Amino acid sequence: MPKKMQLKYEWNVAYRIEHWVHVASMIVLIFTGFYIHWPFFGGGPESQIMAWMRFLHFLSMYTLLIGLVLRIYMSFNSRFDADWRDFSVIQNLKGVPEMIAYYTFLKDKHTEYRKYNPLQAFTYLSWAGIIILQALTGFALYSGDFFGLFSSQAAFGWLNRLLGGESHTRVWHFLIMWYFIITAVVHVYMSLLQTLVKRDRTFQSMFTGYKLSSATGKKR
Template structure:
């Protein structure tokens, strides 16, 4: 019996567009790396799952906390740079690309991607920038990032209650009790983990359906401009 010949349709691209500038790609990978380190060290701080001989590694917890704090500063800087680039970057990364649900034309794209992610549409409308559902998810996770940064710095600042750092970030303890800040800071790890898994799944899914190069674009910056 002859093997079935599989035919692949060529990518119907009108051309390739430089969408993601250097700062976007750099902050993306800095965020990914930082999150992985922060999650691993954060889980260890919460529950030391590795307990070496105190003679061999007397500063295991101290070193872990140090790595967590330094990585947190790097992550906070990267998040702020990405937020800044939303105002100074190109038109694809700019805040002006936000899909307004009250705009008739924008609603077409919002509905298209909503149907697609609910498995009610086989192929979404092509966009060069972030699609509407991704945008809304990024805004949500960005707010979680801001809380993590603020609460993390507040918890860190407790080593010197008279210091400037505590004066700036310690105000959170006037709204949320100390232990609850710790709980929320810890449980936010799982929100971020769920987002990462959903983000990877959605990016791969859309890339396979649209052939626009969503995955490769975060390395190269270029995406295919596909005809709908």
């Protein structure tokens, strides 16, 4: 343990579960999504492989959406850590140049933030946005009805018109997924890097909840 660092309870159980549920459903979504885009292996004679892939795809999207709703609820109402202030766009914009300078090796140190640095905050905020976008485009592509109440086309068909037809909705749905894949890979890389550079157990903290902290961080 490097000097002047102490254990800090960073993530409570709810945040950790939420994180891993999102990871699991995202992995399922990406895998089944690629399969639906281009079925790269066939099923056996009695298989219902594509039907299962689609079922899992829809199921994990619902899981993800419910997770997002809970996450938004927690960020306002969590007794442990209601962190919605950390996502303030205006506050974070000021910190962006410094973070970019840090990550491009133009600066050696950056301001310590309470929980997320500005780039992190923007990325996570964008994830909330793209989950909603993926849900909307997904529902627009989905043909069926919701509990027999209304059809997906009646509810979300406007989006197809806006984007120029279902084929274009499909392209957007696909490209937005790539945005997520790339940012998620960067996310994993950054957490590993942080763990290695600062030796602060960032990576482990999403399992244990505890992280090493040298400073109390900037107050918001």
